[in-house]
Amino acid sequence: MNKTIIVLFFLCCATSVIAQVPKVSVSGTMGISYEGYGLDRNPAGWTGYTPRRPWNQVRFNFMPNFQFGKNFSLPFNINLAALPTNFAGPYSGFIPGGPKQNFKQWMTNPVNNIAVNPKYKWAELQLGTQYLRYSELSTGDIGVFGAGFDLKPGQYRIKFFTGTSQPGINYFAGPPLPGITGAFKRNNWMFQIGKEKEDKYEVAFNFAKGKDLIxxxxxxxxxxxxxxGFVxxxxxxxxxxxxxxVKLEGAQSVFTTDLNTASSxxxxxxxxxxxxxTATIRDYAATGSLGKKGKNFDIGISSKYFGAGFQTVGYPYLQPDRLDYTINTKLNTWKNKMNIVASLGQRVNNISNTTLKANQFIGNLNWFTQFNDKWSLNVNYNNFGFQTASGLNPYGIKNVSNDLGISPTYTWSNTKMMHLLSLSYNYSKYDERDVLTGLTTSNNTHTALLTYVPSFFTKDVTPDFSLMYFYNDVPMAKTTLATLSSGLSMPVAKKKVQLRGQLQYNLTKLNSFKSDNNLIASCSVDWKITKQFSWNTYLSTNYFKYGNSVIPAGANYLESTCRTGFQYKFDTKKNK
Known part of the structure; x- marks a missing residue:
């Protein structure tokens, strides 16, 4: 099917393009980069800190756009890794003497991204890895490697895509631990047909399916x-x-949680x-919104309903069995010096179970005010989470977070320089109920950040200074973190090279243990060799020494990272 789609598309394009000799232009970027990682742990044999990246990796990127006249374009998006895969993948060398990936596995490997989207007028062919969003309830949260098309003849809309979103991965128990969990290969397809007039109306039907290959x-x-699953x-x-x-969507899903079960x-x-x-569940979902948008004022209401059994492979982390309804508003006032974005509403969790049904407040606020040329203030609040009423073992679930942030900023200047002083305070409260004991624990966090940035009018040096205090309180653990950071950036070599250095010291204390010490240093060098060609390098080192909170006491590690790469921008139009 994929080959048929490609052939038909290029035949249609060739028939129209051959009749004329279009002007060809090429623009885009291409580059190569190297990433090196090092980790030295003391004492020898201590495994309390594990490597976080591959030891070595080389990456290539090639993103050209070929433009043939006004109607035909051929954009590429190619990002490749020279080494087989990411750090703990099935073909990474994690298993000594393990299997090597074949060409198809290399093409579909998530560490690589290969996409081609040729487009002629209203017809677009989609090849390679694509992240496509059809609607809020059908599909839109996964990357799929395959082929499809997006057709927009007049006011009609026809879309189709098929491919693989998850390669098959064999289970491996180890050693080394923790082994590899494994996964089934998942094939997906999606289809949309509808009609749309921009800024007037849209009516469309969406179909999406995913199936694991046992x-x-x-x-x-x-x-x-x-x-x-099918939706x-x-x-x-x-x-x-x-x-x-007015915006509306209704959906029905049919989802089988275990294909090994018998047909029913x-x-x-x-x-x-x-x-x-026998493991198949059918259910429904719906979303709707009504409102009015203006130049300085928006107002609207929205609602979302998800049945207890509603599930779609296009949104694998969607939370079902809930009803949300909110009032949303946006306001620009005081000669555009004040901007307010807010929503207020309620979530009803476990609506299918009258015993466990529970209400939860939903709130979000971002309020910015520019009082004058010097003073500004930003206030934000949001809460999110999941909550069910408390029952008897197992008890109801409660995972709710409330965050409040206040950030005043003051700027002043003289004839030589400008000063920026910013203070940010954030309070976060996270409550979680244990479903077995029924006990609720609170995770309270206070964060304060003070930043000072002076800018010189007659000098190219730009320093910055910051001081952060962090305090986290959970049952049996109290953590305090103090951070002092300073950076300096400046151009050299007739402003062709941009230098940036950063030094950060962290002091961490857990309960009554001795304090942990952490020093991080980084440096970046960005050299613009020509207008189109640049060389970017980043170096960092991270030294962490534990007090006596881990065994053995005084354990430490030195972590180093090196990234360097060349990037070239090209545009044949500008070179003519």
Whole structure:
């Protein structure tokens, strides 16, 4: 099917393009970079701190856009890693003497990104890794490697894409531990058909499916079950005069949590798209919003409903079994010196269970005020989380966070320089209930950050200074962190080279243990060799010495990172 799509698209394009000889232009970027990582741990044999990156990696990027006349473009997005995969992948050398990836596995490896999107007028072909969002309830949160198209003839919209979102990974228990969990290969397809008039209306139907291939991993994962899901949705968006709008979407999902279970005639299938098993669940979801947008004032209401069994492979982390409704507003006032963005509402969790049903306040606020040329203030608040009513073992779940931030900024200047002084304070309260004991624990965090940045009018040197205090209080653990940081940037070599250095010292204390000491130093050198060609280098070192909070006391590590690479920008139009 993929080959047929490609051939048909290029035949259509060739028929129209061959009739004329278009002007060809090429623009974009290309480059190569190296990343080196080092870790020295003391005493010898201590494994309390594990490596966080591959020891060596070389990356290539090539992102040209070929423009043939006014109607045909051929953009590429290619990012490749020379070494097989990321640090703990199935073909990373994690398993001594393990398998090597073949060409297809290399192409679909998440560490690589290869995409080509040729476009002729209203027709676009999508090849390689694509992150496509069709709607809020169908698909839009995963990357898929495959092929598809996006057609917009007149007011009609036709989209289709098929490919693989997850390669198969064999289970491996180790050693070394913790081994590899493994995963099933997941094939996806998505389709949309509809009609749209920009800034007027949109009506479309969405279809999306994902299915795990049971035979794709051997041995298979022990803790993961092969799944299959299908969702169909309809979206309707209408924009009226004077800024009024209505947006609606309704969806139904059919999801099988374990394909190893037997087929079932008791659960209604959605053939030919998906056949029901004993582990299949059908449910619904809907979203809607109504409001008015203006130049300085927006107001609207929105609601979201997700059934307890609603699940889609396009949004694997979506939280079901809830109802949200909010009032949203945006206000610009006081001669645009004050900007307020806010939402207020309520979430009802576990709406399918009257015993565990619980209400949760939803709030979000960002309030910025520019009092005068010197003073400004930003206040923000948000809360998020999940909560169910408390029952008897297992008790209800409660994961709710409330964050409040206040950030005043003061600037002043004289004939030689300008000063910026900023203070930021944030308070975060996170409550979590243990489902087995019913006990609720609170995680309280206070963070204060003071920043001073002087800017010289007659000098190219730009320093900055910051001081941070962090305090975290959870049951059985109290952590205090003090950070002092200073940086300096300046151009040299007739401003062709930009230098930047940063030095940071951290002092951390946990309960009554001796303090931990941490020193971080970094340096970046950005050399603009020509207008199109640049060489960028970044070096950092991180020395951390524990007090007596870990065994053995006084353990330490030195972590080093080196990144350097060349980048070239090209544009044949500018070179003519």
């Amino acid at each position: 035979s794709s991993s051997a041995p298979p994962p022990l803790t993961i079950k092969p799944q299959e 169909i949705s309809m979206i309707t968006n209408v924009h009226f005069n004077k800024g009024w709008y 005639l008791l659960i209604k299938s959605f053939e030919p798209f998906i056949k029901a098993h």
